[in-house]
Amino acid sequence: MIPALQTTFPASSATFGNVAPIESDLITTQRETIAALSEKIQKFSEQHILLGSSTPQTFTRITPQQSSFQEKIFTSLVSLKIAVSQYAMHLSSDERHRIFDQLDFVINIDDWHEDDNLPSPQSFQNFLKWMIYSKYFRWTSIGVSDEGNILVAWKTDRVLLTANFASPENVRWTAQITSGSGETGHTVGKCPLRLFAEQALFYLRPGDNNGGS
Numbered sequence: 001m002i003p004a005l006q007t008t009f010p011a012s013s014a015t016f017g018n019v020a021p022i023e024s025d026l027i028t029t030q031r032e033t034i035a036a037l038s039e040k041i042q043k044f045s046e047q048h049i050l051l052g053s054s055t056p057q058t059f060t061r062i063t064p065q066q067s068s069f070q071e072k073i074f075t076s077l078v079s080l081k082i083a084v085s086q087y088a089m090h091l092s093s094d095e096r097h098r099i100f101d102q103l104d105f106v107i108n109i110d111d112w113h114e115d116d117n118l119p120s121p122q123s124f125q126n127f128l129k130w131m132i133y134s135k136y137f138r139w140t141s142i143g144v145s146d147e148g149n150i151l152v153a154w155k156t157d158r159v160l161l162t163a164n165f166a167s168p169e170n171v172r173w174t175a176q177i178t179s180g181s182g183e184t185g186h187t188v189g190k191c192p193l194r195l196f197a198e199q200a201l202f203y204l205r206p207g208d209n210n211g212g213s
Helices: 024-047 067-084 093-105 122-133 193-204
Strands: 141-144 150-156 159-167 172-176 184-191
Touching: 067 093, 067 122, 093 141, 122 150, 122 159, 122 193, 159 193, 172 193, 184 193
Parallel strands: none
Antiparallel strands: 141 150, 150 159, 159 172, 172 184
8 A cells, every 4th residue: 555645734824934935725735636646646556557658557467377296297207308318329229218118117197296306307317427437228227216316226146236316426325245155245335426437337347347238
């Protein structure tokens, strides 16, 4: 609400220095004019917005509707597939389709709840970069952590390796190693992305750190 633009004047005439007296009827007229103008401005401000024109225009504020949960799931899936396309030159056609199939299996409306953290595109890109750095593409499964980070597992005859691609500086991994006699050992580590590309090959391709598909 705009306060009334009114000024209280005395009913009698007033004299300021050498200025001639202002007649009381003139003051009354000015007061009434200001009050009427104030009322018009107040009503106008409640109903219209005037933009550099003598013609008033009424604007309605549009509040964007929140996307449905199904739309959020679809958008999340598309964003990850776009990330794969961005690295397409480093991935074979078969590998791209294999990743797409796994994403379709993991990210679907039936297995997610509205309060779940959807997969992080940045975390997924870290996994794609890891494959490019290591040149190792034989992952076993892809999942998503409670925080939305990408989880990946690799399995060979002797090793089960898992990784959480939290950030380029923070890849958390575990390795379970089984000896030829059946003994089992566990290793846990945390390292930057590029170093993990080397560290993982120590377990996945022992004696051959040059990678390979």
